[in-house]
Amino acid sequence: MAEAESIIGTPDSPEAGAAEPEKADGADSPADVSEESSPDEAVAPVSRGRRRIAALFLVAALAYGLDLISKLIVVAKLEHRDSIRVLGDWLQLEVIRNPGAAWGIGEAFTIVFTLIAAAVIVVIARLAKKLYSTPWAIALGLLLGGALGNLTDRIFRAPGVFEGAVVDFIAPKNYPVFNLADSAIVCGGILIVLLSFRGIDPDGTVHKD
Template identity: 35%
Template structure:
């Protein structure tokens, strides 16, 4: 089971290294184009949650993050044994939650830097980071897991 924790550790390290590099090399608001106009590195800070909601609510985020981390670890050990998709999704969630929490503790805000324009609908997606990406992928995997487990359960009942 420890091998799955390596996923969370990898996410945290990659997240923190990329954020450190952004803070060291770019001023807030500075942008480096990677693929015009679809992808750029844009140094941004977020004192809130997703899409800048709940700015400056450190204690609320602290309480929620600690509860989420405890819940993830509990489910990982009690419910996810022998279920690799569930285990990986939980470890991505754990790594993402801890990665952004480290920022809140040490910087008072989260460092975001990936700026994406979705061309089909011409939508400038909210700026994000590695931890956010891990959280999103973890949630998608969790949804897929739940849907497939639900289908398995329905097949067994028939």
């Protein structure tokens, strides 16, 4: 878990940077509270940190809910039927059951993907306590919601617990079929990369190279 947190970029100690980091716009770090601060001033950053955590779980719940509802609808209405053309041959709706990753890679390792999704959820839950950045809250919320969406399929769908096939139904031309959970994960990952390039950490500090 520590290695996963290191990859995402969460600082573990104030000594991680040589110079004192700056604070990102709209972010509140608990380090901003001085020893001379009044009790009300000391509580304020904690309260704002809790709002960031609430934003994370709100985004996660929205992503998870949309993914779950969309899968229930397409399985009930489209499975075992002809694909529906949305934009000609460029975009279609076609339900498939995918036990592996993109392009059906790793179909024999479904349980591995299940464990990876579970590990991502645990890491994000641990990072939440250090979260003071709204953009990071959104990014992690998208990752969490997407991971929960696909993990639900792995646990509850056939052929069995931890070996279930994920329901994919969005089929662009010359691209692997995917679902809304995959979209949330990709968008969250892209946002994390952008934040990392800008030097913004989950605790709201900014590090300039």
